Amino acid sequence: MLKGFEGLSTPLVADACVRLGVELRAAPTGVVGVVAGARVAGRALPVRHYGSVDVFLEAYGAARDGDVLVIDNGGRTDEACIGDLAVLEARAAGVAGIVVWGLHRDTPELLEIGLPVFSYGALPLGPLRLDGREPEALLSARVGPHTVTAGDVVLADPDGVLFVPADRVEEVLAAAAGIAVTERAQAARIAAGDTLRKQTGFEEFLERRAADPSYSFRQHLRRVGGAIEE
Template structure:
């Protein structure tokens, strides 16, 4: 999956979801990689954190190669739920990355380990609580407004993180590649002196909109094969 995502981006995947009619499930803004430039793409390995690392160790027992551990820590800002030992164990298990709805710690060690880790930032203290575990602890994870499971694929890069249902992932990636090709060609033509207004027949769009106020720019782009808004 990471190979298929290698020359794409989360904005392209998001646009592809819109075009393909796939629910757009983007995590709340602010999440980022501990090491700039790291990217992730893989099947979700969900886990809910309750204050103890044992739930992570149990999740690793269910991991498939190149899964991405997605941790539901409720978006908490008062504790870091992942540090160097958990990430080392993830790497040893064959997990391709870690995405945390919450915070991490041990930033220099995580950078040295090299496994992609995405979170909302760093915070020195670990958890000092131990909450009651839910039955779904290893079946699904919440991330902002979204509930994800092993039936989902997670994508992440410098623009953020989003989830796509596994059964639609190939379709979404194929659409994203088509959008990328269109946009690259548009960028090439701008560099060659052909403005985007000319490429998109913008004067024609304005004339059509004047005659039909319901004629939108997105409809116009679809008619002429453009991609700038998707």
């Protein structure tokens, strides 16, 4: 999965989702990588946290190589739910990365371990609670307004975290690769002095929009084969 994501980015994947009509699901703003430049792609391994790491250890028992642990900690900012030992155990279980809707701790150790971890940030405080466990504890994780299951793929990089249905991910990545080719060609032409406005026939767009206010720039880009937004 990471090989398929190589050379792409979450913005390209997001644009591909829009082009293909795939629902956009992203972790909330602020969920970023602990390790600078971290990237990960793999099947979601969902888990809900209730105050103890036991649920993570149980989830690891079902992990397949390359899975990405997706932790639902309700977006809490009053406790860190994962630290170095849980991350080391994740790596030992073959987990490729971790996405936390919440906080982490043990930052220096996580940097040394190097496993991609994405969270809201660090806090030294661990959980002081032990809540009742839901039946969905190992079946789904909530990340912001979205629900993530094992039927999803996680794609994460310095721009954020996306969740894509596993049965659409190949199609989405192929579309993202096509958009990337177009954008790179456009960037090369801009660097050579051919402005984006000229490339996209922007003056023509303005004329057509004046005659037809419903004519959007997105429609125009698709007609001329450009890419900058979807």
